[in-house]
Amino acid sequence: MKKPLAAMALLGALAGGPAWGQYIPDKPVEQIPDLTPADQLKNPTMALPDDPIEPYLLTKDNGPFMVMAKTFRGPESDRLALALAKELRSEYNLPAYVLRKKDWPGGSNIRGIPPQADPQVAQARIADPEKIRTYDEATVLVGDEKTQKGADALLHQVKKLSPKCLEHVSSMIPWRKGLSNAIRTTNPYAAAQNLYPSKTDRLVVEMNSGQGSIAECPGRFTIQVAEFSGRSTFNEKDPAFQGILNLRKSPLITAASDAEKMANVLRNDKDVAKLGQPIYVYHDRTSSRVYVGAFQDTNDPRIVATREGLLKLAMPLMDGKSRSKTLDTMIAPAAMLTDITGIKKTLQK
Template identity: 40%
Template sequence: MKSVLFSTSMALALAATAPGAVLAQVRGGAPRGPAPTPVAEPLNRPFFQVPPGQQPPPAPSPAPAEEGTTDTQVYQNGAVLPAPVDPGQEAPPSFLPTEPIEPYLLTRQAGPFMVAAHIFRGDYAVQRAQALAMELRSQNRIPAYVYFLKLKPGNSNMRGIPPTSDRDIDQPYVSPPELDRVTDEAVVMAGNCATIDQANELRTEIKKLKPRTLADHHSIFPWRNGKGLDRAFVTTNPLLPAQDLYPGRAKTAAAPQLPPGSVVDPEVLRSGFVKPIDPLVVRMNKGTPNSIYKCKAPYSLVVYEFSGRSALSGPDETVINFPKVFDKSPLRTAHEDAEQLAARLAKHEVVRSLGIQPYVYHDRTSSLVLLGDFASPQDPRVEQVRQAAQTIQVETKRQGNTVFTIPLAPASNVFEVPQPE
């Protein structure tokens, strides 16, 4: 420890007696060390400031390649490196089509369900997309088209461009200068699939392809290079309106064929959201005297509902206000109450004069009493039954000379009759 202190003190003493040396002062007056000596000449490096009036030194040339070295991008220490290459200025691909692109542009006639095979962005996007479409047509026998993504920015429709344009316009027409703004993003759309299932099968086939057109197309994401068309996905023809995607309709008794010329298909849209049949609900409705399963028509009219009580909970949702009221919930007797009401309605003179039958439907949350059977919601008898039901009051019980009755409350819409299977 003494030798270290002695060496430090000797160094400070020598520095203090050296000519031209000035001790740097720190807070409190304690010396910290000599101040740096100004450099007479700027260092030969490009990132140092050059005093005014002096010319910067010439940039060093690349170091000569040693014997046996093939890397020409080796520079000396301190050399000025060349400016980076703009990634958008790519070299033209090895093959660009010279044919007109109009025969390959997407039209209304394609689809309606398609597969987006690949998206090109940047320089030569349109030519690359056309080359891929030509290869898919010639080599794989797959109908392929070119579509400009910016024709529908943010998935919003543009005036004068399908699908918002007139029906006689088959494909978009964009004139300069807007044309120059949409050709830097192009997608290759493949397939003329009538259903989604056909489009999924085509996507499986396309995802296995590695076209020669993509051999020299490198992505900024290196893990995508050499993968071909494995990122293809199913979509629809963006030039078609939504109501044209489902021109047919399921042939069922509950959903008859639409008139000729109709294009809306709510049955197909709804078919993907059908809830599975609850086996408990099926057991609750089978074997009852007025079961809804005895209704042969697809629609009926709800005239009364038996359900449980409900209340707004406080901050703690596990605590229900007025717990004693819920000890005797009407849901416990909803099944019997609905059956008794349907039995009384079957004997009512108004119901018998209309020639209709009452039905009961039970589920996990309520029991419904229904009247009539209708082929469609537009059946004129629906309004007739609704008006008649508003005049009916059914006796529930007698207590002395007091008679308790309940009025019917017909719904504004018809009820779709469920099927047990």
């Protein structure tokens, strides 16, 4: 037998159903206009610009917070976007740029998702055949705002604009006038960790407050030679990860001391000293890493010499016969440089 309250609720729902179904509004709801069929779209009724588009293309230096004003698709998307960008610059004095689909390096800049945009790439350069096979699409982005608040104010301004060039362009959605559907966005060439920097982790700052910390490195680039971290597995039932006793045997417990020990051995080794490069250590919550060298430019000729020298010393540094202090773990100089700009920012107090 149903409880009284449950029965009353059921009766109320049954009684209310027909009433909702019989509701008639005071005035008829305005119907949404039909889309313009694709075969009825007309060519632009204005002369499209033939200017070089390169000066208007979006780069990493623009933004990072912007407004996406309009997107064009089709064979003439580049020239249509260029026409709008030129008008926004000349008539409204707004910094407008063109982002072509074929130039987008691909990747996400959503918070929590690792960005795929290479921090070293200022502007994408896609060659054939990818450049030809990419879908024709061009977007006009507006603004060089440094904050989200500034982008919000710019958005209200852009949504009120009705550029003249759009009056000569046929659209599948004819009731959308001007730039009323503009939205706030970000420069896709800007990595998420730079757009939305995380708060300072006091524990990480404290762990890297000693001598030889990567925070003391005067250069922008360095070479990672080792990393000490915990264990990992794809098997959640792996017995090595079960129980407090196994957790206490995790190599992460000694990762910091292992990295410091390696760094001290490298600093005191006479052959490593001949390379003329400093040794640094960086600790975070999941690993500890050892770096060698401080370089400002990726074209620094000392980079190649340092990496080759470290590769030659990888085995000798573990040979106890020729050295008073040796390594327990072999160094492995990375093929790519590490840009420590972001790391330094996380260590600022």
